[in-house]
Amino acid sequence: AQTVTQSQPEMSVQEAETVTLSCTYDTSESNYYLFWYKQPPSRQMILVIRQEAYKQQNATENRFSVNFQKAAKSFSLKISDSQLGDTAMYFCASREVQGAQKLVFGQGTRLTINP
Amino acid sequence: GAGVSQSPRYKVAKRGQDVALRCDPISGHVSLFWYQQALGQGPEFLTYFQNEAQLDKSGLPSDRFFAERPEGSVSTLKIQRTQQEDSAVYLCASSLENRGLAGTDTQYFGPGTRLTVL
Numbered sequence: 001a002q003t004v005t006q007s008q009p010e011m012s013v014q015e016a017e018t019v020t021l022s023c024t025y026d027t028s029e030s031n032y033y034l035f036w037y038k039q040p041p042s043r044q045m046i047l048v049i050r051q052e053a054y055k056q057q058n059a060t061e062n063r064f065s066v067n068f069q070k071a072a073k074s075f076s077l078k079i080s081d082s083q084l085g086d087t088a089m090y091f092c093a094s095r096e097v098q099g100a101q102k103l104v105f106g107q108g109t110r111l112t113i114n115p
Numbered sequence: 116g117a118g119v120s121q122s123p124r125y126k127v128a129k130r131g132q133d134v135a136l137r138c139d140p141i142s143g144h145v146s147l148f149w150y151q152q153a154l155g156q157g158p159e160f161l162t163y164f165q166n167e168a169q170l171d172k173s174g175l176p177s178d179r180f181f182a183e184r185p186e187g188s189v190s191t192l193k194i195q196r197t198q199q200e201d202s203a204v205y206l207c208a209s210s211l212e213n214r215g216l217a218g219t220d221t222q223y224f225g226p227g228t229r230l231t232v233l
Contacts, residue, residue: 044224044227
């Protein structure tokens, strides 16, 4: 079974700063996907970034990038030049490639960007 | 195009009542998922459909929970004899799931139905 752990319940930074959200996971699978989802106060979950475990190169999407450390089973999200609209709950999630299609989520990190 | 929609957005039920939650996935999406999100927690998987077939219902917490997708599009999650511990936001997600195309397994979420059981 896959498990995902986010150890930072809340974080707060000033606008334009860089912030890193931590995530560790455990799986017995050799291939899997990892995701970061954003859930703003309106509650609609939005995909921020995804990483295929077989790819060594870290995924990037504009101001969002990940630091994927497969051996350490770590998958952190870095948000550069943070904006007020980045305020949200952020969830780390994993999914098997071949088996179950379900997403397994961490507990979430509440990120607040202050003006 | 339209995203995933869910109705009602809010539902208040008295303990013991039956409720039905509806999900309209993105048109053409093959896969549909239901998740339960307790207050302050991450979503937890309930069940998964591929077209009309329910391929995984391992997350349904009890036999009071039942889901269906009879025509492979709209899905309904039914909870019988609701209990206070059923209070949560119920999220629906869909994905295109075309295995020939990269990224088509991305799950798109609806806004959720907040269920409060009194």
